[in-house]
Amino acid sequence: MNDNINSVLEIEGLEMLGAGTSFAEEISSMLSSVPIFDDLTRSELNTMASFLHAFRAPKKTVILKEGARTVYLFLVLEGSVSVHKEDGNGRQKLIAHITPGKSFGEMSLLDDLPCSATITTEAETRVLLISRECFRRMLDLNPALGVRLLWKIGRLMSLRLRQTSSNLVDHLE
Numbered sequence: 001m002n003d004n005i006n007s008v009l010e011i012e013g014l015e016m017l018g019a020g021t022s023f024a025e026e027i028s029s030m031l032s033s034v035p036i037f038d039d040l041t042r043s044e045l046n047t048m049a050s051f052l053h054a055f056r057a058p059k060k061t062v063i064l065k066e067g068a069r070t071v072y073l074f075l076v077l078e079g080s081v082s083v084h085k086e087d088g089n090g091r092q093k094l095i096a097h098i099t100p101g102k103s104f105g106e107m108s109l110l111d112d113l114p115c116s117a118t119i120t121t122e123a124e125t126r127v128l129l130i131s132r133e134c135f136r137r138m139l140d141l142n143p144a145l146g147v148r149l150l151w152k153i154g155r156l157m158s159l160r161l162r163q164t165s166s167n168l169v170d171h172l173e
Contacts, residue, residue, distance in 0.1 A: 011062075013057050023049075033101070061125075069114050069115075073106055074104050076104075079125025082097055106156060112132075
């Protein structure tokens with residue numbers, strides 16, 4: 001299940017910890033600590049784990065760069081990352097911190113558009129990721145699990161949009 005992983009390995013500083021079926025038990029254990037998956041069965045976690053890859057990144061590693069084309073959903077297991085967005089004057093503005101149990105990259109996994117922000121590790125960080133190719137394969141091989149994950153991603157994106165709308169209204173005249 002190492003499709004599309006070569007481009008991830010090109011991200012300077014990312015060290016692969018394990019991937020796919022050969023590392024599925026370890027990844028399944030990691031997944032069980034992520035709150036968004038707390039209602040999945042052990043069997044579903046094991047199935048999902050066979051499509052994921054685990055990485056470690058040292059502090060200050062740029063995992064995603066605004067404007068780059070990526071096709072990955074990341075789950076933060078340990079450590080934290082910051083999310084920066086370039087403003088109209090070319091300055092980087094901090095817009096969020098992502099801590100263990102949270103994710104990033106959902107939009108590019110689904111819409112194939114460039115990254116909307118830059119993601120940088122704030123400390124040594126461990127992440128799980130799934131590529132679009134592996135996600136599609138999981139959907140084909142296990143549609144019920146795929147639909148549950150799409151539902152979770154859709155709900156997460158909806159919640160983030162609601163938060164953004166609430167924050168934005170304070171800045172409107």
